Amino acid sequence: MSRAGLEKTPHEVASMFDGVAARYDLTNTVLAMRQDVRWRKLVAEALDLSPGQKVLDLAAGTGTSSEPFADAGVHTVPCDFSLGMLKVGNQRRPDLPFVAGDATRLPFADASFDAVTISFGLRNVVDVDAALKEMHRVTKPGGKLVVCEFSHPTWTPWRVVYTEYLMRALPSVARVVSSNPDAYVYLAESIRAWPDQRGLAARLRVAGWDDVAHRNLSGGIVALHRGYRR
Template sequence: MVDRRDTQHTAGLRADLDKRPAEVAAMFDRVAKRYDVTNTVLSGGLDASWRRATRQALGARPGQTVLDVAAGTAVSTVELASDGVRAIACDFSQGMLRAGGARAVPKVAGDAMALPLADESVDGVVISFGLRNVADPDAALREFRRVTRPGGTLVVCEFSRPTWAPFRTVYLEYLMRALPRIARAVSSNPEAYVYLAESIRAWPGQPDLAGRLQEAGWSDVAWQNLTGGVVALHRGRRPA
């Protein structure tokens, strides 16, 4: 049963997509227990292929160090580390990090807007399905640039806008109606997924996000659509 206080709290988030870090972290703490299972169900099992595509887009080499921001339970971090890369999981939700405690990758608690890393200390940064939950995404993009070495790579994997209009209409209907209903069956805090659905709908499309990467100082910015644009991979390079 969902605690009424949790429902009211999440409803407050839904009302204006408030993204104060402490409140969003608390929301993810409440969904951590069944987060991975819920993601697999809601994505129809596509989440694994999206993680593989993200790793491939990053193109990190064995021995390099990459930071996985908003890593949650570190499923994505394990994928990034599969090529002999040193991948570090970073998340501001202690509950999510604890839920992924059995995954043998380095973990650090941290906010995307104030990462606990030195300047130019990693070869690449990845953030998957997390940038839209940051209070100031542009500040986060600048912070990712700060910790990345010259020539390093950023990959943003995020929900986006389907490119085919009829499919886009069906997809938005799924987000606002079917997704919360499915979440009630599998999630440890289904009300949170109403907020998450609204945050997806409010997120900018592919060209707008590409422009924001460029404004934050990333060069050679490009994107790749996955699943017809349901997800987009944006890639940028920190200039040497």
């Protein structure tokens, strides 16, 4: 199984996620100490969608991130470029319309969705700015974007502890529960190299999103970023 590099070559990233698909959800829950359940709930609350509205869930993987929307009656389209993830997702939730797609070249018409969301996947995209523009393109005027992504803890002592966990404990735990522990070395490195809250907010604005704001979760380990399409 492969480990992608921080240059995020698309075929390497896709291959890496294909290799972890079978135990991806279990590994995430263990590594996040079940905080991932709370984070998914907060994403759904931030989107605040009504039954019948349509949401695009990018980097949806096996569909776990899509379930809170779909189970609430929102028309949910899970999209991912890892075929291995989509295969596992189709087995888990055959009722969801999984779509294979690249976030930088989305296979959807302009203004197709009431909202777009991506959780813990934006930092794995080879061209983040192109992806943010594509998300803007497929969102209806008045629609919303919610990005849930790892970020930078705001309290310095906590940031030091968290960085040590990322680079030492996370790969060690992954060796026990993951089908591809080396992939989690890349994931730890990608989290550490990711822009902070202000840096990502600036990129959303450049991509055309308005009323950009963010909310720190778990002391800034994760941040919810929000934007609207005028």
